[in-house]
Amino acid sequence: MNPFEDTVQRLRETFHTGRTRPAEFRAAQLRALGRFLQDNKQLLQEALAQDLKKSAFESEVSEISISQGEINLALKNLQAWMKDEEVPKNLATQLDSAFIRKEPFGLVLIIAPWNYPLNLILMPLVGALAAGNCVVLKPSEISKNTEKALVEVLPRYLDQSCFAVVQGGPEETQQLLEHKFDYIFFTGSSQVGKIIMAAAAKHLTPVTLELGGKNPCYIDDNCDPQTVANRVAWFRYFNTGQTCVAPDYILCSPMMQEKLVPALQSAITRFYGEDPRSSPDLGRIISDKHFQRLRGLLSCGRVAIGGQSDESDRYIAPTVLVDVAETEPVMQEEIFGPILPIMNVRSLDEAVDFINRREKPLALYAFSLSDQVVKQVLARTSSGGFCGNDGFMHLTLSSLPFGGVGASGMGGYHGKFSFDTFSHHRACLLRSAGMEKVYSIRYPPYSPRNVKLLLTAMDTQGFSCTLL
Structure with a gap:
């Protein structure tokens, strides 16, 4: 028997009772979720520190406060x-009520990763x-201490x-996915x-997929190298680089690279000290498997900064690679660690061409003192999100959707976008039971006069409908 059978059945039966639909119930659950964060802040910070050696600052900023x-x-x-x-109406529906109702999908499944x-x-x-949905949560088994706190x-x-x-690894997740959910x-x-x-x-179940990819970071010659280095280094090495929207590689000219590498070294030293391993602000790689994968990437190109590693501590130093070939593994897979390769391009056009030859990324960054350069990168490329002259600050705005495009995902959330993602937008039209004489012009036998009247009624104000 599938181990999740009873859980799924119980939650689906609850949803059918209508228990989760009233606003009061939804608000009560949200307030309870807030209390969970407030009451267990120290427990959660300790779990994050055990899993990722995440600092209290990073836990507060990127995990607890943002959720609250x-x-x-x-x-x-x-x-x-x-x-x-309420929605606009055509002449044929002027006496009716037309609106969109946001109703819950039903039983939804949320599967989360280990990095945040x-x-x-x-x-x-x-x-x-x-x-207003019922929910099954599946936290990552890799971040085991946070999983334990959630369970x-x-x-x-x-x-x-x-x-x-619910708990489990890939096998349990496969068993969970055998069930029909109303949204994943x-x-x-x-x-x-x-x-x-x-x-x-x-099961024809709709999905939101928040995936990843290699996020480009174009740096124009018209920049202050130290300002750019400060911002890029912080976002690249935040959470030890284990961030799906982190800058994954830099595109810049050889001339900018000469200025940027010492500026990055300066930023890394100021952030993490002469010995980053002893810094309380630099975390660790989540698992031995991921450590081994990342250590293998250190052989790509030439190490310009960092490169040190310690398997016993799952430590990899903040690293910058130069002389990297496009065919090397570090440019073929999402890095998800504190390694930053630099690729040289001769012009903005070459950078845009390089970006557009690859899969669409989850995020794209462009640095320049020229607004026109930043706007050109924005206009000529496609990505899930975009930020000019900074790292992933666009994620801090609940007024912007967060999500990918193409290979980096589908769908978006944050703020109202989250509510809309988990709501079915139901098209509703309420008509009078009377007025049959008026509505009878649509019935056979058809006549040229009635067709003209009907088309006029449907097309007024630029709106049309396919069926009355």
Whole structure:
């Protein structure tokens, strides 16, 4: 028997009772989620430190506070988000009520990764709860201490009749995916994303896939090298580089590279000291498997900065590689670690061509003192998100959707976008039971006069409908 049979059945039965639909219930669950963060802040920080050696600063900024902010935003706007959305009407429907109703999908599955094991499970959960769904959460088994906190503590705060946290690795995830869900939200690698999408297709289940890719960072000659180095180094080595939107490689001219490498060295030293290994602000690689993969990438190109590693501590120094060939592994896979390769290009056109020959990235960055250069990169490329003259600060805006395009994913969330992602937008038209004489012009036998009247009614104000 499938080990998740009872859980899935229980949650689906709860949803059919309508328990999760009222605004009061949704708000109560969101407030409870906020209490979970407040009451267990120290526990969660300790778990993150054990899993990733994540500093209290990084845990606060990128995991706890950002999740609490998402909860607060949802609570503040829940009534407005849930409200039926009136839509324009044509002449044929002027006496009717036409609106979009945001209704929950039903039972949703959220599968989270290990690199931001709190943020990337709670942020979509906020949207799912706000939208009135029942939820199965599947945290990553790799970030085992955070998983333990979520499994043992979070259920004490949320209504267990409509919410569950399940454990397991790839085998258990496959068993979970055998069940029909009404929506699946997955964050992780492109390879696993394909497995998720194939499983969802068997049940025609809609999905959001937050994947990754190699995020380009174009640096124009018209830049202050130290300012750029400060910003790039912080975002590249934040969370030890284990960030899906981190700059994955730099494109710049040889002349800019000569200025940029010493500037990056200066930034790294100021951030992490002469011996980054002893810095309390630099984390560690999540697992032995990922450490070995990353250490193999250190042989690509030539090490200009860093390159040191220690298997016993899963430590890899903040590293910059130069003289890298496009065919080398470090330029063929998402790095997901504290390694930054630099590729040389001779012009903006060459950089744009290089970017466009590859899969569309999750994020793209451009640095220049010229607004026109930044705008050209934006206009001539495609990516999930874009930021000019900084790193992934676009993620801090709940007014912007976060998501990929093409190979880097599909769908988006954060803020109201999360609520919309987990809501079915139901098209509704309410008509009077009377007025049959007026509506009878659409019935056979058809006549040229009635066709003209009907088309006029449907086309007024530029709106049309396909069936009355």
